Amino acid sequence: GAGVSQSPSNKVTEKGKDVELRCDPISGHTALYWYRQSLGQGLEFLIYFQGNSAPDKSGLPSDRFSAERTGGSVSTLTIQRTQQEDSAVYLCASSLASLTTGELFFGEGSRLTVL
Amino acid sequence: AQSVTQLGSHVSVSEGALVLLRCNYSSSVPPYLFWYVQYPNQGLQLLLKYTTGATLVKGINGFEAEFKKSETSFHLTKPSAHMSDAAEYFCAVSRYSGGGADGLTFGKGTHLIIQP
Numbered sequence: 001g002a003g004v005s006q007s008p009s010n011k012v013t014e015k016g017k018d019v020e021l022r023c024d025p026i027s028g029h030t031a032l033y034w035y036r037q038s039l040g041q042g043l044e045f046l047i048y049f050q051g052n053s054a055p056d057k058s059g060l061p062s063d064r065f066s067a068e069r070t071g072g073s074v075s076t077l078t079i080q081r082t083q084q085e086d087s088a089v090y091l092c093a094s095s096l097a098s099l100t101t102g103e104l105f106f107g108e109g110s111r112l113t114v115l
Numbered sequence: 116a117q118s119v120t121q122l123g124s125h126v127s128v129s130e131g132a133l134v135l136l137r138c139n140y141s142s143s144v145p146p147y148l149f150w151y152v153q154y155p156n157q158g159l160q161l162l163l164k165y166t167t168g169a170t171l172v173k174g175i176n177g178f179e180a181e182f183k184k185s186e187t188s189f190h191l192t193k194p195s196a197h198m199s200d201a202a203e204y205f206c207a208v209s210r211y212s213g214g215g216a217d218g219l220t221f222g223k224g225t226h227l228i229i230q231p
Contacts, residue, residue, distance in 0.1 A: 006157070033218045040124070042205065042223035056210075056217065063215075064122075091158060104160030104219060 002026075002106035006092050012113045013082055020108045021077045025094030032075050033104065034067060037089040046090075049075060082114045116144045117208045129230045134178075134193040136225050138206030141187065147209035148189040149219060150180055154202045162204075165189065176200070177192035201229045 005024040013019050015099040025032050034046040045059040049069045063102070066084075079086055089111045093104040122137040125148040140146055147166045151159040163174025170182040176199075180191045189206060203226050 017211045031217065035221075040223065043221040045210065045218055045220060050217070093159075103161045103164070104159075106154070106160070108158045 006107035021073045024093030029094035031095045033093045084097040119222040125226045127228040134196045136191040138189045149207040151205045
């Protein structure tokens with residue numbers, strides 16, 4: 001597609017439910033990143049994929065969070081047994097190969113509200 | 116680990132006035148530095164970046180930033196603010212340090228308010 005696509009754009013769920021957030025990166029971008037944006041906290045790095053592998057999962061806040069990427073394209077971020085503190089905007093970004101000199105292209109985010 | 120600090124969560128300037136958004140970084144390796152802008156309900160968009168070479172970099176919408184190694188700073192400036200510049204601005208540093216890490220570490224953001 002023309003840009004990074006994320007779905008759903010908004011998700012309201014009850015505490016304890018599982019949620020899945022989807023990211024479709026720009027075609028041909030091998031690197032994919034998930035970030036969490038909370039009010040006043042900036043962007044928090046969650047996980048990075050190069051192709052289908054995730055060499056850096058260091059940002060995942062707990063074992064309730066997991067992510068996968070299949071076919072070197074679409075990625076899914078799963079949050080199990082959601083808590084109120086998980087409420088945030090989850091941003092996905094992609095880039096050609098590695099980031100070091102390139103640019104991250106961001107989607108518009110998935111806003112998660114846990115009641 | 117690399118980190119950035121943005122001074123001022125909110126900055127207010129008058130239309131036509133100088134915009135100065137401050138960013139200081141900490142990095143164990145020569146840094147790659149970025150400024151992104153986020154308009155309401157949108158994703159982030161790259162304004163400019165510094166990797167190597169010229170320390171004064173120019174970006175979109177008339178913004179520029181200067182890499183000062185001695186001050187560990189990468190402040191963002193624009194000579195004359197426009198109402199359309201009202202947005203959230205994020206400074207970021209590359210997480211890459213020769214290992215498996217990649218991506219960016221972002222500051223907490225500065226909300227730029229333009230007064231008419």
